[in-house]
Amino acid sequence: MSDWIILSTALAGFDHAATKHKVLATRDYLARPEMFRGARPNIINLSRSYAYQSRGYYASLLAAARGQRVIPSVETIIDLSARKLYENAIPELEDALNKGLRGAEGEPLPSRLRVFFGTCIDPRLERFGRLLFDWFRAPVLELTLKQGDWVSISKVALLPFSKLDEKGRETLFQAMARYTARQWKDAKSRAPARYSFATLVDANEALPPSSIDSLKHWARIAARMGVSVEPITRKDLPRLANFDALFIRETTSISNHTYRFARRAQQEGMPVIDDPVSMIRCTNKVYLDELMASNGIPVPDTVMLIGPEDFQRAADQLGFPMVLKVPDSSFSRGVKKVASMAELKALASAWLHDSEVLIAQKFMPTSFDWRIGVLGGKPLFAVQYLMAKKHWQIVQHDTGGKPLEGGFKSFSLAQVPPLVLDTGLRAACSIGDGLYGVDLKETNDGVFVIEVNDNPNLEHGVEDAAEKDEVWTRLTNWFIERIAT
Incomplete structure (x- = not known):
């Protein structure tokens, strides 16, 4: 049986004589991922708070990234939040x-x-x-x-x-x-099963992962395969069980209705993209960094910031400029470049009011990012997203108006450098079996994973420009195969 580790926010007030198990400060557990590398302890998280973005929340989140079983799991924490x-x-x-x-x-x-x-x-x-x-x-x-x-x-x-x-x-x-004293048993999966496709959309979203026109294109292909596709909105949760599968085409967040829809679909036994576990994992950059590192997948040098005492360590290890990230940001939001210690202190101090953990990463300038789409453990599409004009990111939000996006170049899977394709595939497979978009930087020092997206863009004429309708056919078949099993 594996060892048990008890996490406590404050060791000073903990009655160590009350348990025979090792007691560890939550902060030490977060800050020292190498502590149990190669081991698989069972974690009991008795932190002071389980609130979203608290240290207790991150302890359960990162335990999963480190391949360790934890009570409560981050799924349980989120399920009981509302x-x-x-x-x-x-x-x-x-x-x-x-x-x-x-x-x-x-x-x-x-x-x-x-x-x-x-x-x-x-x-x-x-x-x-x-x-x-x-x-x-x-x-x-x-x-x-x-x-x-x-x-x-x-x-x-x-x-x-x-x-x-x-x-x-x-x-x-x-x-x-x-x-x-008993052997750990995983919670039972509660999954009945049934059949028709719902697509969750928000027609007013500024940067949706798929436009309405692209989803209409998919619906035409799916119809030829005997599948109907119906758009639904956040008001349609009560009738979700009338469908056989769910494809979420809104920007996902575990703090809004998209997670609620994913969780309900899972509980109904419906195949769903994005599934709740992928959503939890992909929407948090702290988890992704640790997961990639534990699987030997290259990522930019990274420092976790839990408080002001970590600022100098980040500066010494990463140098300036560096990139500062809020863990659950998306579409380049909550991602800023800082050029000095003064900028780092100002921005990090402000962001730490909302999130108890931030990450800082080495700045790696490139003219484009690769996006490798992966579905069911196999490559689906490949695109180069170009940086926005006179900007270091794909999307520039600070324009005073509509966000400015760079261009793109589509590639057939056969045209992609093997190392880029392999790294993207390994990163996606470490998350799960659904649909993922892996962002990578190709540099003179190698290929590095920047992010794994749980609801990647899927636009007709962009991501499908090289592989054509095969992209949408494979997507439809992914759902059909899981409905049938």
Whole structure:
């Protein structure tokens, strides 16, 4: 069995005698990725907060990048961030809760019920606790209940270790000891299955990954293959289950409705691009940097910034100019070049108010970036995106008006340098089996992965200019093959 590591925000206040497992500061875990390289410890994340962009959030995110199992996973953290993301679990949970109470004598339930590693103090709720843990693997969950003839669940929330009193911490350590004595089992996959294609779009988005005209082109090709394609909007979540597959063609974010649609599609057993796991992984540059490094895939020299104490280290290691990035930025937004320590301090200090972790990377100027499209583990298209005029990025946002984009050159897959194609393929396959766009820089020092996009641009006349309708045919077949299995 693998070792267990407990993560705590503050070691000074942690009762080390309460557990036999190694206790590590969350900051040390984040800042020292080499610490467990080659090992596969099981991580229990007891950080002070699981809020989005907090250190606790990044601990769970990067554990996955490092090939380590973690409780709670970042998927669980996100699922429990809003009721609309977990409401489909409520009917089954309420049924199990009320069945446990039916005909059994005992005290009325508290309005806030706590479950520790799937166990409840109340013996009537033994089966319910196991079911809850099967849905949401977490050290401590707190349920807000409404009492009556039928006990209903109004909220399920992660409860950080810092919110527990002395008795609660004692209960947690006892439950953790029982849990870690057993072999880890992954949560059961909840995936039924069914068939017709929905495409999530926002007609008002300034830079969508596919235009409406491009999606109409795909619909014509899909129709010849016996598939209908229907555009849907964010208001159509209640009828998503009427379709057999979902293709998300809005810019994705785990903090908006696109993640909610992806998660619901997955729960309905529908093939989906982008799937929730790919979305979580690709929309965060900290995760991508560690994942690429752990798979031996070249990336620009990178320094993680957790606080002002890291600024000088970044300057010494990367030099100026360097590129500063907000982890979950997209379309070149939240990506800035800084030319001096003064600029670094000013920008990083401002951005650290919204994200507890930033990344700084070596500046690698090129006249274009390669984009290798990968679908189902195989190359799909190849394009060179040219830098915007008199700018160092593909898209220049600071124009005072409409964003300015550079041009493009399309290539057949046979024309792409083998090292570029191979590196792009390896990067995409480290994420998953869906549709990805890998951005790479080809330099005198080699080929480097800059980013892996979970919802890459797919424009008729651009990404399909070389491979033609084969791009759209393969996309359609990707969904069909997964519906049929």
